[in-house]
Amino acid sequence: MADSLRYRTDDAHDEPAVTLDSFLGQSNATAVRIEAGEDAAVLLPHLDRLALVEVSFPKFRDGRGYSTGRILREAGYTGELRAQGDVLVDQIPLMRRCGFDSFAPEAPVDETVLAAALARYDHVYQAAADDGVPVWKLRHG
Template identity: 70%
Template sequence: MSIIRLRTDAVHEEPAVTLDSFLGQSNATAVRIEPGEDVRRLLPHLDRIALIEVSFPAFRDGRGYSAASILREAGYVGELRAEGDVLIDQLSHMRRCGFDSFAPRNPIDADAAERAFATWDHVYQGAADGRAPIWKLRHG
């Protein structure tokens, strides 16, 4: 599985453990979130997590977008990876929610991914990616 990263730091090599396993130990630095799991359980531990991998078992399951937004709004600055049935059409939206790493089940060409991230020049609202809304650009 190839990984598309928008980060410049070193790739985290430790395998991600389940949420319950992570909460039951003190030495893990990578955790995997499955659909339906409450990521708010991680909030007291964000300072020791280097990688949070969010599972997308099916492209139509959007719960991972909410998980990413919750984590970024809580101040998580580590790697946030979307893994599974990640399609090129979703990359831009996933990035806006805070994902900065992608492990699609089916490989995505790096050049096509770059084009996907640049799909829209302007946005209408602020999000985890820090892009300023168009109204703010025009009206301060």
């Protein structure tokens, strides 16, 4: 997972992400968009050719995209994993734990608020798709 965060504030992408159905129907696409409710597991045989997976967050309270991120990262996906849509600044630290390294929020992100959110906690409490070591393991390890 990349150490730095990437932001997209416009519709210009390096390569347009195609729908999941379109991706599965062609052999040359390297960028795919997963909508809420679509099964990320169908991408697992194709991880080696993917450079970008854009995951839709249609509403901030819809958490299905977090699972999509974890499924892909835990299966070995190393490309860009972008959260797109109704992404709020307080969700970005949690999205990073699930493997997201790129963000395309619908609303502008205040960099100062984001920096504070990312620095808020020194320890994590459970394993995730990132490299964070759970605090209990640090105490007993």
